[in-house]
Amino acid sequence: MARAQGARAQMALAFETTYGTPPASGYTRMPFASATLGAEQPLLNSELLGYGRDPLPPIKDAVTSDGDVVVPIDAQAFGFWLKAAFGNPTTTGASAPYTHQFQSGAWALPSMSIETGMPEVPRYAMYSGCVLDQLSWQMQRSGLLTATARLVAQGETVGAATSAFGTGASPPATLDLQRFGHFNGAIKRNGVDLGNVVSAEITYANNLDRIETIRADGRIDGADPSIAALTGRIEVRFADQTLVTQAINGDPCAMEFAYVLPSGESFTFTVHAVYLPRPRIEIAGPQGVQATFDWQAARDATVGRMCTATLINAMEAY
Template structure:
């Protein structure tokens, strides 16, 4: 008997018009490394006192549960397909350009966020369909590594549906768009403070979270009615190696807590002038930190930088330059 392998189980996705209705077009093939979507439909206990039982201890039939679908997907930092995932995370971008390359500028803080349908084949005539998928978080590191840069998206959804039967795929008959791959090597990431690349940065992490909360209205359904976007959080945690000279350690002066002054920080993934991703955080605060000597080797410290909005700008913007005009 042959074993189902993940290598050919390509994900297909499309943006929905509303939270409840599955989408079928325009559809896109979405390359990924792994996914872990689950229905979140458990079995609730029902400790009813009744006559038709065998004994006084064993469980009785379960009761219906509220669904709380969630999951995650790991994708490459691919400049073309990231348009799909970043639209889910931040909402529609402001796009400029009459031809390749196009510039898409995403901004944090939007109150309304889109939903998508995602479908993964699970063998012959069987599919896992994620309805009302929303991106709750995006995280990645900017260490110098081999391979391609990977990003992890934390997701929520309305429903994870098991579909069976020939011809019953939600994307049956569709010809999904397949984008040209434009993956960023894991060596490309750079970190900057106030527009100056920090040469002694040895890596770190970035995380943006929408803090989506399920809304359960009295609508007769076991599935979430929608998700309310809470206050987003945006932070980065660079690891910096100290030098002997004071001038080389200027970055440490940014980590003074609320007593310090706000500064700008950015993370760049530049493949080329026409394929890149730059995350800008124009108003940041560095959490107070004191480096520690951990032994005889290099002295390093890891700081936490929090991005906040200003009077005329969001906490962060992400500029994606690629060959895709629009979804």
């Protein structure tokens, strides 16, 4: 009997025209490292008395469909997750390379249908009405560069046959994997390289509001974005007073987190107004002194938004 193995797992996604309705075609095979996306339905213990010490059967509670997907930050597939986080991009370029600019502040976000498959069982789970709640990643000197996409879905449909990986007239599109690495990363502050950075974290959250209406199927009616949040952390070797002075004065700065491949593809995430807290400078021992800044971002009055994500690649459209 075949047993499920993560090495054979596969994932495909497509953006929906109608929330909660999986498209019949137009899926794209997605690279991913791990996924906790799934549906769960807890049981409620019976509170009734009068039938002895042994409890009565439990009652099913509401269905919750959500989870995280860990994906590589690459030149092509990552654009789908950026579209889910920010909405449709503005694309320029008559031919490759194309420049896709994603901006924060959109009132409506697209929903996706995502199918995960374990063909050896077989088990194919279609998650419809997936809306991206949070996108986060870390910058460091070495290691594999991945991002975590937190999703809220409307529901799960499980079957033995695939809807997205069919071999008929509409097989899923396959992308060229051009992965960025930590070695390709750089951080700038107000257009100037920021030195002495040990690590950095970036988290963008749409802070989705689940529409939990009463339905016969127990699913939600939607997930609406509320006030967005962009936060992070930078850990630096304490070499000068620039960041501390900014924190004390309360002035914002622009920060740019970028990755560039030798072949020309790039991903640049620009935060237009970063506010730094005043950190505690501790001397923990004979090693170098480090300072940690848990920063927050806000809407920049001049640019008119909080952040901009720019992806340059050979993809004509998302």
